Amino acid sequence: MTTIQVSLGERSYPVVIESGLLSRAADHLAPLARGRRMAIVTDANVAPHLDTLARSLDTAGVAYEAIVLPPGEATKSWAQLEALTDRLLELGVERGDHVVALGGGVIGDLVGFATAILKRGCGFVQIPTTLLAQVDSSVGGKTGINARAGKNLIGAFHQPAMVLIDPDVLDTLPRRDLAAGYAEVVKYGLIDDPDFFAWCEANGAALLAGDASARVYAIAHSVAAKARIVGEDEFETTGRRALLNLGHTFGHALEAEAGFSTRLLHGEGVAAGCALAFAYSADLGLCPREDADRVAAHWRSVGLPDGLAAAGIDASGATLVEHMRHDKKMSAGTLPFLLARGIGRTYLDKTVDLARVEAFLDAQAR
Incomplete structure (x- = not known):
């Protein structure tokens, strides 16, 4: 225990x-x-x-x-x-x-x-x-x-x-639901723990195939990571807890476009959202392109979506950004984004230009 x-x-x-x-x-x-x-x-x-x-x-x-x-x-x-x-x-x-x-x-x-x-x-x-x-x-x-x-x-x-x-x-648990939950496991590695992301790359397939020890380790490690962050910022006032939203701003927009239905499970939206956050960070020159490619490759290796097409989303950047405008994190017309300088180096950016996000999403859809 x-x-x-x-x-x-x-x-x-x-x-x-x-x-x-x-x-x-x-x-x-x-x-x-x-x-x-x-x-x-x-x-x-x-x-x-x-x-x-x-x-x-x-x-x-x-x-x-x-x-x-x-x-x-x-x-x-x-x-x-x-x-x-x-x-x-x-x-x-x-x-x-x-x-x-x-x-x-x-x-x-x-x-x-x-x-x-x-x-x-x-x-x-x-x-x-x-x-x-x-x-x-x-x-x-x-x-x-x-x-x-x-x-x-x-x-x-x-x-x-x-x-x-x-x-x-x-x-x-059906395999699809298990994989969707696994996206939240990987998220903890992407936030601030590159060694755990490497562990996921090595053990994720076994976890999804039923390896009991891998599941227990992943659950305990993830809970400990979340407990630590929540203990530092219970009400999301300092920005520390906001790191847990990695992939969610993009992901929630995809879920909204899918009608919050089984077309796209929450964890699938998070996976695609994390891939988009890293790809956008790479486009901005913040994150090495190879890190963004590594994240996308891991999602593909476990059967999770690595972008718009894989998530079954066919929508314009304007449509997806309009979904984002309803995000509860909007403040004075600005939407904070979780971006990355690399795997395990996520940070909160409050200066993101939504017009640029729209153009990025249009390019991703092509």
Whole structure:
């Protein structure tokens, strides 16, 4: 068992990583239940894992109520938020209770936001069941839903009480979803850890093929990296935490063009977005072209998109930049970009000319 602490003063919490942890989850959840019924929120695709968690709670004598939502990005909506909060109120959830989010990033984001606003804030626990959620969205307290104008535009910072990660649940994850989550693993190497990127180049294929030790190492390394950055900049005020958005400005624009649908999964958008960020940095003369080519080559080697065409996006630069204008990071008409001076040398640039980005994207589409 590996435990990584997210150090945030009174909001600190542990991230526990252990194979088979889901079957022993009640050991961690029972003290939070306080003898009351726990609400477990999940989606229809996570039924086998719900059964495992339910058996653990039954054995420990912890009462629970399961709320099963539709799967998919469309669940991060006002309608589902209203339905979930109404149901939690019907169950009598109190401010001192903890709601369990069992699922991928969609469930974690939605439950986190619902508990942030329910009775002005109650507790929740993340039990992520996808690689993307295990290495990224379950840690750090960013919660929210999507709006017509864009992704994650409505939300709140709300830290979980704990995160329980069982790498064994990834055995049932479709290969495409696993690869999409892997994009967030590689991101940590691209930000400030070139040795970890080299590890990914050497071990990424094995991780995706089912190598258990590679998965555990990648998860623990990624969580530790994110915990360190979140601990330094919880609310993204200094710019340090913004580094975690590498690939997301380009990627979210691609996702928006794809209608936030299964046409392009979030992690696929991040992969293509990272490739575009490095290619744009190379075009500006900031980053060695061979580094940008190396990033794109790694995405191709594991079956992830390395640009617009590979992501299935056929749109003008103007269209994609218009999506970017709805980014929640816009400030006084300026959109900060994560650019790179090389692998492991990412930085925040607040002087990017969107007209130049538009021209760059048009050139990429040709």
